[in-house]
Amino acid sequence: MYLRKLTDKDKLDLKARTEKIIELQDKGICFGCYNFEKGNIFPDEGLIIYEDDLIRCQFEKYPRATGQTIIVSKEHYEDISEMPLELGTYILKMTNRLIALHKELLGAEKVYLCTICDGKRNHLHFQLLPRLIGEVGGYGHFVKEEGILTDYHELADVFRTRLEGFAEEA
Numbered sequence: 001m002y003l004r005k006l007t008d009k010d011k012l013d014l015k016a017r018t019e020k021i022i023e024l025q026d027k028g029i030c031f032g033c034y035n036f037e038k039g040n041i042f043p044d045e046g047l048i049i050y051e052d053d054l055i056r057c058q059f060e061k062y063p064r065a066t067g068q069t070i071i072v073s074k075e076h077y078e079d080i081s082e083m084p085l086e087l088g089t090y091i092l093k094m095t096n097r098l099i100a101l102h103k104e105l106l107g108a109e110k111v112y113l114c115t116i117c118d119g120k121r122n123h124l125h126f127q128l129l130p131r132l133i134g135e136v137g138g139y140g141h142f143v144k145e146e147g148i149l150t151d152y153h154e155l156a157d158v159f160r161t162r163l164e165g166f167a168e169e170a
Ligand SMILES: [Zn+2]
Pocket: 030, 031, 032, 033, 034, 075, 076, 077, 122, 123, 124
């Protein structure tokens, strides 16, 4: 798994995705719920590494950090203020599992967590940004330029295998 610089075509694709999200938000439609229904904003493409009735975990296709992973609630909540705390605990358990895997499998030294859920309409999700050994630490890590994830299928399979049975254990 590594990050390649965006080509002009990639930049157009990413811009189109952002514009689609804003277009939906402007219409008062949640892009998260829309994606669960249609699957065409954040298509699977082998990026989904875990899914159950409550959450989905997926590698970001255009990450700022290698292995950037999104944990998204299946149910619609605008942000943490609406989130049932039991769900929050569940998500934190998954966060803990994913960070351990990022460290073990990706060589992450630290993993950053953020949730923004801004804009007219949003859908509860959390971003995990691994900071690999040798990469500069600090807030700048959140705003690095996006790349495109490549050569990730094999590692995604390992993540999927390691996350099997999470719901039963959590
Ligand atoms: Zn939603």
